[in-house]
Amino acid sequence: MERLIGTVSRGVRAPIIRQGDDIAEIVISSVLDAAKCENFELRDRDVIAATEAIVARAQGNYATVDQIAADINNKFGHETIGIVFPILSRNRFSICLKGIARGAKKITLMVSYPSDEVGNHLIDLDALDEKGINPWTDILTEAKYRELFGYRKHTFTGVDYIEYYKELIQKEDCEVEVILANDCRTILNYTKHVLCCDIHSRFRTKRLLKAAGAESVYGLDDILSAPVNGSGYNENYGLLGSNKATEDTVKLFPRNCEPIVKKIQDGILERTGKHVEVMVYGDGAFKDPMGKIWELADPVVSPAYTEGLEGQPNEVKLKYLADNDFADLSGAELKAAISNYIQSKESNLVGSMVSQGTTPRRLTDLIGSLCDLTSGSGDKGTPIVLVQGYFDNYTK
Numbered sequence: 001m002e003r004l005i006g007t008v009s010r011g012v013r014a015p016i017i018r019q020g021d022d023i024a025e026i027v028i029s030s031v032l033d034a035a036k037c038e039n040f041e042l043r044d045r046d047v048i049a050a051t052e053a054i055v056a057r058a059q060g061n062y063a064t065v066d067q068i069a070a071d072i073n074n075k076f077g078h079e080t081i082g083i084v085f086p087i088l089s090r091n092r093f094s095i096c097l098k099g100i101a102r103g104a105k106k107i108t109l110m111v112s113y114p115s116d117e118v119g120n121h122l123i124d125l126d127a128l129d130e131k132g133i134n135p136w137t138d139i140l141t142e143a144k145y146r147e148l149f150g151y152r153k154h155t156f157t158g159v160d161y162i163e164y165y166k167e168l169i170q171k172e173d174c175e176v177e178v179i180l181a182n183d184c185r186t187i188l189n190y191t192k193h194v195l196c197c198d199i200h201s202r203f204r205t206k207r208l209l210k211a212a213g214a215e216s217v218y219g220l221d222d223i224l225s226a227p228v229n230g231s232g233y234n235e236n237y238g239l240l241g242s243n244k245a246t247e248d249t250v251k252l253f254p255r256n257c258e259p260i261v262k263k264i265q266d267g268i269l270e271r272t273g274k275h276v277e278v279m280v281y282g283d284g285a286f287k288d289p290m291g292k293i294w295e296l297a298d299p300v301v302s303p304a305y306t307e308g309l310e311g312q313p314n315e316v317k318l319k320y321l322a323d324n325d326f327a328d329l330s331g332a333e334l335k336a337a338i339s340n341y342i343q344s345k346e347s348n349l350v351g352s353m354v355s356q357g358t359t360p361r362r363l364t365d366l367i368g369s370l371c372d373l374t375s376g377s378g379d380k381g382t383p384i385v386l387v388q389g390y391f392d393n394y395t396k
Contacts (some may be wrong), residue, residue: 003396007389009374010034011382019060023050024263026058030384032271040388042274045308047387048264049371052241052282052303054383055254060232063224065248067231068099068239071223076195076216080106082187084205085198088120088154088161092297093197095250096220096239097165100195101172108190109165113140113180117198119293122161122180123149140180142166156291185212195219199240199299221299224252240299241282254280257304265306279305281385284369285361301368309363 014030017023027050035042056062072081081104086093088111101107113135114123128135131148140148142162153160162178169176177190184205187194192215196205202219209217221238224231234241234255241253261278268276282298302309371385389396 012384023058063231069103072103079193101169101174106175142178281368284372302364
């Protein structure tokens with residue numbers, strides 16, 4: 001009988017992960033137990049994905065506020081630190097900022113506006129227009145910002161992030177000055193020692209600051225890129241991708257994930273004979289049109305994945321074929337013509353009209369986004385996701 005179901009994404013429940021757990025074995029057994037319980041079979045090219053959070057928990061990849069403070073002090077000494085472009089997030093940045101402030105004497109906090117890098121808004125664009133403010137050129141002091149816009153709380157969290165971050169820094173006996181600007185080089189009017197806290201634009205920010213005469217420039221990816229006083233670390237991303245664990249600790253982005261995805265892939269092959277693909281995933285890469293928040297606060301969607309997930313989709317647009325190449329066909333004839341076209345399509349459709357409107361993104365970003373939406377970030381208890389049929393097409 002013809003298969004009538006395409007891609008299926010299943011959230012798989014797993015035990016609560018603790019440091020030292022064999023995360024690969026837990027993922028394997030959880031998927032196999034789910035398949036047995038729900039009466040479905042694994043197939044070749046299924047995708048098994050595990051959240052970065054459970055991998056990092058199993059690794060025990062954590063750091064304390066004091067360990068962050070020690071690394072900050074190692075890198076900046078007693079210089080005034082310019083913190084540039086932090087995202088507005090209690091979960092993502094507040095504990096990091098607490099550690100930074102504990103390791104510093106004075107901070108100039110430069111916040112982008114009207115929103116941070118991932119879309120958390122301080123001010124609406126309409127409010128800027130009303131006040132005649134140009135965010136590309138105008139530099140606002142905290143006093144000027146309050147004069148123009150008052151105290152505004154984030155729509156979702158109910159937090160005034162200017163006030164929240166300022167108080168957090170002051171509680172660490174650190175002096176603070178707040179400004180709002182969108183040219184990273186503005187910070188050099190206040191200090192020549194800068195910590196870049198942006199995520200996806202960090203390489204450009206560092207380059208511009210160094211060219212403009214900054215004396216020391218680091219990013220969050222340079223903080224805890226190696227162990228400090230017994231801390232966890234991430235050699236590639238440092239504090240980027242970290243999350244609040246407790247009021248005094250953060251869980252870092254997992255490291256050395258390649259052996260884990262390979263072990264899961266090999267384990268499934270050994271026990272089922274099926275060759276699956278495996279990935280570790282974090283935030284999905286999508287934007288909420290209502291809240292205007294871009295979800296991707298992690299440095300990448302997937303820090304590790306098996307070889308079969310490399311690349312982009314190579315797909316044709318069915319409706320384009322139906323409306324153009326085979327406009328005179330219908331029914332079984334149309335289905336056969338489209339199926340034959342798909343089976344003989346070129347291996348690289350970049351620039352081809354027949355692929356227009358398909359999604360030219362990396363497979364790991366697309367599948368990772370699907371997994372993030374499937375598992376959610378709350379109490380579903382499904383940190384493992386099984387995706388079946390993703391690589392199927394109309395002919396399968």
